[in-house]
Amino acid sequence: MGMTMTQKILAAHAGLENVTAGQLIKARLDMVLGNDITTPVAVNEFKKAGFTEVFDKDKVAIVLDHFVPNKDIKAAEQSKTCREFACAHCISHFYDVGKMGIEHALLPEQGIVTAGDCVIGADSHTCTYGALGAFSTGVGSTDMAAGMATGECWFKVPSAIRFELKGKLPGGCSGKDVILTIIGMIGVDGALYKSMEFTGDGVASLSMDDRFTICNMAIEAGAKNGIFPVDDTAVDYIASVNSRLSGNKTGDYAVYEADTDAEYEKTIDIDLSAIVPTVACPHLPSNTRPASELKDIRIDQVVIGSCTNGRISDMKAAYDILNGKQVADGVRCIIIPATMKVLRECVERGWYTAFIDAGAVVSTPTCGPCLGGYLGILAAGERCVATTNRNFVGRMGHVDSEVYLASPAIAAASAITGYITAP
Amino acid sequence: MQNIQGKVFKYPDNVDTDVIIPARYLNTPDANELALHCMEDIDRDFVKNVQKGDVIVAGWNFGCGSSREHAPLVIKTCGTGCVIAKSFARIFYRNAINIGLPILECEQAADEISASDTVEVNFDTGVITDVTTGKTYQAQPFPEFIQDIITSGGLMASLWKQKK
Numbered sequence: 001m002g003m004t005m006t007q008k009i010l011a012a013h014a015g016l017e018n019v020t021a022g023q024l025i026k027a028r029l030d031m032v033l034g035n036d037i038t039t040p041v042a043v044n045e046f047k048k049a050g051f052t053e054v055f056d057k058d059k060v061a062i063v064l065d066h067f068v069p070n071k072d073i074k075a076a077e078q079s080k081t082c083r084e085f086a087c088a089h090c091i092s093h094f095y096d097v098g099k100m101g102i103e104h105a106l107l108p109e110q111g112i113v114t115a116g117d118c119v120i121g122a123d124s125h126t127c128t129y130g131a132l133g134a135f136s137t138g139v140g141s142t143d144m145a146a147g148m149a150t151g152e153c154w155f156k157v158p159s160a161i162r163f164e165l166k167g168k169l170p171g172g173c174s175g176k177d178v179i180l181t182i183i184g185m186i187g188v189d190g191a192l193y194k195s196m197e198f199t200g201d202g203v204a205s206l207s208m209d210d211r212f213t214i215c216n217m218a219i220e221a222g223a224k225n226g227i228f229p230v231d232d233t234a235v236d237y238i239a240s241v242n243s244r245l246s247g248n249k250t251g252d253y254a255v256y257e258a259d260t261d262a263e264y265e266k267t268i269d270i271d272l273s274a275i276v277p278t279v280a281c282p283h284l285p286s287n288t289r290p291a292s293e294l295k296d297i298r299i300d301q302v303v304i305g306s307c308t309n310g311r312i313s314d315m316k317a318a319y320d321i322l323n324g325k326q327v328a329d330g331v332r333c334i335i336i337p338a339t340m341k342v343l344r345e346c347v348e349r350g351w352y353t354a355f356i357d358a359g360a361v362v363s364t365p366t367c368g369p370c371l372g373g374y375l376g377i378l379a380a381g382e383r384c385v386a387t388t389n390r391n392f393v394g395r396m397g398h399v400d401s402e403v404y405l406a407s408p409a410i411a412a413a414s415a416i417t418g419y420i421t422a423p
Numbered sequence: 424m425q426n427i428q429g430k431v432f433k434y435p436d437n438v439d440t441d442v443i444i445p446a447r448y449l450n451t452p453d454a455n456e457l458a459l460h461c462m463e464d465i466d467r468d469f470v471k472n473v474q475k476g477d478v479i480v481a482g483w484n485f486g487c488g489s490s491r492e493h494a495p496l497v498i499k500t501c502g503t504g505c506v507i508a509k510s511f512a513r514i515f516y517r518n519a520i521n522i523g524l525p526i527l528e529c530e531q532a533a534d535e536i537s538a539s540d541t542v543e544v545n546f547d548t549g550v551i552t553d554v555t556t557g558k559t560y561q562a563q564p565f566p567e568f569i570q571d572i573i574t575s576g577g578l579m580a581s582l583w584k585q586k587k
Contacts (some may be wrong), residue, residue: 024568040452041492049579067450074450081452124490124514140492140518142578150582154568188437189484193513222484224513284437371446373490390488392441394464 002259003047004160005227006195009135009256013118021159021263028075029059030134031113032147033121035103035367036064042122045208046148052106054089055151061093061112063103065313066367068096071374101365104128104216104307109339111241115230116254120144120153125307127218131211132238133230133255138219141152158224160195161186162264165202166299167273170236172423174211174317176309176387176407179217180278182270184288192222194265197258197405203228208237209313216308217389220283220285230255277422279385280405291410291422301384302333302415303396304408305363306370309387310338312345314408319351321412321423327359328418336363372396378403384413424525424546424573427504428554429476432462432469433538436482440494440515443486449493456478457493458500475502480507480533486515492522499524505544507551507562509533521578527551532560538585 003011003019011019013027037134039062048266054060062082067075079096088095093112100106104125107113113129118138120126122144129136139153147153153241165184182194183190196218198211206214211228218226229255243249304310304318327333335355337343343365346352355362369376370388378384378397383404386396391403406414409423444457451457462469478567479498485508486494495518498506505525525546530551532551536542540555549562565573575581 024566037446037449038490038492041496044452047578049583051583072450078450078452122490122492124488126490138490138514140490140514140521142492142521143517146521146578146582149579188487189510189512192510219514222487222512225534371441371449373446373449377447390439390441392439392488394445395441399464 001263002261004195004197004262004264005229005256005258006135006160006197006225007157008258009116009118010155010157019157021157023157024154025157025402026152026154027118029120029147029151029153030117031061031119032105032144033061033063033107033123033126034144035066035117035123036068036079036082037066038122038141038144040078040344042144042148043081043085045142045145051149057090058092058186059151060091060148060341061107062091063095063106064097065102065365066371067373068100068366069364095141099340101341102307102310102367104336105310105342108132108212109241109341114238114253115234116256120147123299124219125216127223127225128212128216128307130218130227131217133228133234135225137183137225158193158195159265160197160248161191162267163198164267165194165198165200165270165272166269166273167202168205169272169275171411172277173275174407174409175206175213177275177278178272179214180272180280180288180405181275183217183221183286186221188220188284188286189222191218194223196221196223196226198228199225204231204233205272207313208233209311212311213308217285220389229257256324277410279410279420280391282391282402282404283352284390285389285405290407292422294420296420297383299331299385299414299420300382301376301378302331302411303369303376303386303388304411305336305338305387306367307338308389309408310336310342312342314387315346315351317408318412319354320326321409322358322415323354325358325416326414331415333360333415333419334363334369335360336368337365339365369396385411385420387411426543426545427476428541428543429478429504431536431542432473432477432479432542434465434479435482437484437487438465438481439488440486440491441488443494444491444497449491454496454500458497461497461501470501473501473503476504477502478544479503479506480536481506482533483510485511485514488546490514490516495519495522495524496552507532520572523573523577527562529560529562532562
C-alpha cells in the first residue's frame, strides 16, 4: 500500500522503507524548536535528567517571541534562562530581541526549516512549516528536551484527510478564509491525530503566505500536521531564501510526494472560488460565519499580526485598506509585523507611516495579545477582531471578552467602520 | 501503577489549555505557583475544592489548543489523580504521558459519570468504577510502548535509562 506525503517523510526519517498509519516509530529530527515560554521548562527537564550536551547545536532553534521585549520581571527571568542555555550550548539559531521574530514566521524566512524536513517545536503552531513540504508538528517541553538530547522523537504515524483544492480564491479572500472555512466544516477535532494533506489544481493559485496561514491553523482542527506539495511556488520561495542567506542549509531540501495509491481516511473537495470572507465567532475556531452576516457586531479593538497572519502579504492587505483612511473612534488598532524583516519592509515601503496616519499603533514583533500575554489585553465585555488563531474563553484577556478570528483584510476593514466588515 | 479514588469534577467538550492555565500566568515555569490558577477560567473554585486523588471527567478533545506542558503539569500538581475524557487533543496526550499525569479515554464513563460522584480507577486493568452508582467502565489500555514510558517515570527518565 502506498504512503501519504507525511508518511513518506516520516519513513525516511525513521530509516524505514515503509510505514503505515498507527505504527509507532522513532524519527530523526532536522530541527528542534522552543520559545521563551516552553524552553525554560525544557531546560529544566534536560538538566534534571542529567543531560549535558545537545545532539547538534545547529539543529536547535530557540526564539524569544511570546513575552519580549520582556513584559515583566518573571518574563525577563524566563528569557534569561533561554539566553544562558543557548550561550552555554553554542546554539546557532538563537534569536533574541533585535533579531527575533514570531517563530513560525521567522524560521521559514531565515531558511532554518525547508522542504522534506522533520521538525518538532514546543509550540502548537509548529505545524506551519508544512507549507514548505516539511513534516512539522507541535509538542511539549519534555519532548523538546528529549529532542535536544537525542535528536529523535517518537511518533504514531498519522492517517490523513486529503483536501482537494480547485479553482482560485476570489478578491478579498486569503488563506485565512480557506482554513477557517475548513475548520468550520470539520470542527476543532475534525482532524484529531491526523495529517491534513492539501492537493489539487487549486494549490498553484495559493501564495506561500496563504499556505503558511493554512498549515498554521491545522492544529485548530486537532491535526498533527498540515502539508502542501512542493511545487514551483514553494521551490521559488526556498530558492529566494537560499540566495539571500549564503551557506544556509536550505540548499539541500528534499521533495517527497504522496504515492498515487496512498490511503486517505477521506477526501474533501474545496472549491476556492466559492470561499467567502469568513469569521470565527467566540469561543471556538470552528464557530464560523460569513463576515457579511456579522455587520452589526460593534468592536473595541483590532489586532493584525501573529504567527498566523503577520507576514508581509498580511501587512500589505492591511495597508491596502487602511491607507488614507481613519480607524473608527473608539477602536484601538494594533499592528504587529511578525519579524524584523517584515517590520523593516513596512518602514521602507512607507506602510508604517500610513498605519500611524490611519490612527493605528505598530509594535515590534511579539506574540503579545494573541495569547493574552500583554500589549492589547481586553477588558470585560470588550470585543476584538484579530488575525490570530484562537478565540477561546479568556484567550486575549478577561473571561467575558470576545475574540473574532478573521483575515487581515476583514480586520483592517473592521477597524475603519468599528463593526465587523467584509473587505 | 497505584489505584486512585476521588471525587469527580465534570467539564464539557473542548476544554482548552487557555482555560486550564491562562497564558497571563505563563511568566513562570514554577509548577506550584502555576497550579494556583489551574482551571481558573472555566471553574474558579476548582483549586479551592480539589483534593488529592480527585478525578476530572470531560468530553471530546480535552486539552485542545496550545502545546503548553504547563496544562497537564498544573492538573497533576493540584493533586488530580486522573483525567478521564472521551478523547484528548494530541499534544496534551503526549505531554500528560511525558510528565506522568494518568489519563484515560472512555466515552461511556465520560457520558454517565456525574459531577461529585466518587470514582475509583485501576490503572493496571483500565477499569473505572463509579462508587456512587456502582457502575464499572472499561477504558482503552495504553499501548505497550507508552506503558514503558510511564513505568520508567516519564520520557526523560526512560531515555536516561536507555542511554545507560
